Amino acid sequence: QKEVEQNSGPLSVPEGAIASLNCTYSDRGSQSFFWYRQYSGKSPELIMSIYSNGDKEDGRFTAQLNKASQYVSLLIRDSQPSDSATYLCALQPGGFKTIFGAGTRLFVKA
């Protein structure tokens, strides 16, 4: 089992819909969780971080963390074509390393 698993997609949603991106992880000791967005040919950029169980909202983005079930998700409300990108889930399983999932490609259709 991979340490961080994401559905590679592509996930296709119509403009204005909610996009739901999911990530599961194997290390129960993981403390910090992150979502990054990466446009084609560009470097990843941090969208959100979450450390505690529950929801964390920032504008159109909501991160959800459930440590008991070992999953973290990202919801994008009112999806826009400009949200089309690859979304990377990342976490710190303890220590000083940060591990990334392979990413989910999102397409938002106008």
Add this chain to the structure above:
Amino acid sequence: EAQVTQNPRYLITVTGKKLTVTCSQNMNHEYMSWYRQDPGLGLRQIYYSMNVEVTDKGDVPEGYKVSRKEKRNFPLILESPSPNQTSLYFCASSLTSDRSYGYTFGSGTRLTVV
């Protein structure tokens, strides 16, 4: 402007010819790291540094060296590059290493080894 600067952006080299990819950050970040990104495999950590003169291996360190003599710089050295090191490389930095605030990434270096 707060940023992580990598050079070069593109590099084509031959097997066995030593090369260095530079990375510099202007945010006084303690933590710096190198990743490689390959299709289907995502970002894999090569080396990281918690502070000056403190470095450690990530998940794929073979064939790479790093040094952290100054806080702002964290170069990646390939002593004898091989074709399997053809990849997209990212340098990243974070404020601290004990509880990450998330990374700021450089623009990337696309390396081709022939």
